[in-house]
Amino acid sequence: MMLGVTLLDRRRNSWLYEKLKLREVRSEAVKRKWLFAKKIATGEDTWAKKIVEWRPWEKTRGVGRPKPRWRDDLRAVLVVGDLVSTLLNGYDKRSSPYNIRQETVIVNLTIPFMVLLAVKENDREADWLYSYTMLWYDERLRFNATEYNQTSVFIPDNELWVPPFFAYNTIEVKPAFGDFEAVEVNSNGLLQLRKTVYASLVCEVDVPRFPFDTQYCVIAFSSPAVPIEHCDMAPFIDRTTYLGGISGNSEFKYFNQTLASNNYSIAGQNYRAVIFIAHLKRYPTYYIVMVVIPTFFICVVTITGALVPLRQGESNDIVGLGLGSILALIFMLSIVADKLPKTPGLAWLGAEARDQRRPAERPKRSFSISLASLQK
Template identity: 25%
Template sequence: MKSICSEHLLVYMMNFWSGSLLVFYLLKLGLVLAGTRVDEENLHAFLFSGYNKEIRPGMNRSIPLPLDIISYLYSLNDFDLNKGKLSLTAIFLLTWVDERLSWNPAAFNDTNNISISQKKIWIPNLVNINPYDDVTELRTDASAVRVFSSGYCVWLALQTFKVICKADVTKYPFDTQTCAMRFYVWGYAPAEVKSKCLPPVADEFVYYSENGVWDIIDSSSYIQLDFHKYEIINFEFVLKRRAPYYIVSLILPIASVSFLMGFVFLLPVESGERVGFSTTSLLSVIVYLTIIQEMLPESSEPNISTLGYILVTYVVTGSFVVIEVIISLWIQSRPSQSPVPKSLSRLMTCSLKKRNKISEDTLDTKEEECDNLIDEVTWPDVLRMYDKACFILTNIVFCVSSFIYFCIVLS
């Protein structure tokens, strides 16, 4: 009984995969092999005499075999949003009892635990059921199983998986993604093997190497039943994109270029730079739009990126700015002596500043002064008012669209 308790304690202290740490803990608990090589050879011969690895452990077949699973994330290798492919490496600690692998330590010179190749004994067939490419099972030739005299088996496996993870890029580049590795204990019904996800005995990210693009803000492991009542073992991760790089290299440049569009109307028409300035700004926004489209997945489920909508808004606004610049050049080219249409003159005289110039002595006087102002309106006056209106309108569109975007992505 004391030996079994020590073995369970060892399992909850084996939150490592390095061989040197394994030796350290074994020495600390006094569970290091005490026998000779001959004793271990005799033990192997004793254990595998008549052993059939195709048959699952468990003397009473009416009771499912308890299988405990602990998962540690080791590294996040790559996340391709366009393909919806997540590549990651994880460490799995699986424990179960195989009564056929039990022995009396005293009969083998106090040898109470040995390491056995996974090829020689029964191990749970853990199969990934959401693979991106080929179906992958948790089996690596380099792995071995630590077996104790009570038949208690501890399997520590390290493996890389490529799984499907559908990306939601609505809030890109401030997005958060939820991805999971899903497994079946293939070939066994819940009545034969009963899985249980245990919490890590130490920090679940103790082995994790930080990724340059993604932060892992949460993780969980749980078991759910499919429609056939088979167990699905889930290891779920919540990833949050590191946004500072995208803010500096993408958001700020495109916002700056778009903000400059309205200032084209402050350039003197006589300089001849308005058309060049507006078209260059428009092309810059289009280039950024192309870059964004290459980075985002083609799928529109559940929604396309809000940033895409904003960039399209900037492109449309830039197109209207080019048209407005052409109209301003047409107004500038009109002869000063050419009469301004009455409707346009009246629209200008109805502005607040024009009204302030009108005397408010009597209504008749006011109407008379309005008629005089209409006759005095020239094309340079129209151009000044036109440039001012276009400048204000363009900047309002930019500020409103940018405000809406940040409200959505930061909510």
């Protein structure tokens, strides 16, 4: 609403224009707009269809209501509030949709975003920043999109029933954006919840092919509280978009994501575990330069020095040469020892490097040294 709404206000507005500064007149007009904003938005105002208004800062007269932009925005806010109140009226979040129609609730589950932060081989765990999405139907939350002029609305997850699935191989988890999460409720009853978390997950490390290894870290979702007859998962991977949402780190390349599932029973009831598998390929350049090549040359020099024939009168300290080689190997292999877990299987450095090349490019003989040889 502008400052003047009838011709009778013109004289008052003229006096205000003369006595007050331009900024103060505008401020007063804005205050009066919002004073009647709720009545305008809800249709409770008794204004005439046409109003002659006086614009004191322009000294002009206009016919018609104020511009509807701010009024429409306020009406939209009120409509959304009424919609949320209507949906939650009589809604019991403690009750599953299964109890309404006695049909299994199918939850579509996917991980569209997954970034590797670190792999801790000694602790057998991996740190991730990932986002997972769950979609399911709840008939109690259907609404008429035409009536409310809304196709969807966001409601806090603590106000709704949410599938109780979680990643059970999690060591530690922290929400990326705080504890507040919103569920998108569509007019057809489709609900979508997306959560983004920082998590440390159990990741078993396979070391025999180190440093040319491929690791498989998993995120396993399940819920031992809800059997699959009541609520079941339908995992999927969107191949058109997921490659843009996955990323490795400086040590591993994240090159693929696959799915697996496992059914199990507890006390005669059936449950399902859904497993997302991240394929991680290690970048071997650092270990080739710092470990494999130096170790190869140290062994070659040691063997050559021990076998080269000496001239008459020269002495060959085989023991000193061997001890020097062992000390050099211990120093080089300590780089590997810090990265490997204490497992029964040990890495064979260099063996996988030979196999990675094409048959025509392989030499007739290759040299490799095992960590196991140091324990003999």
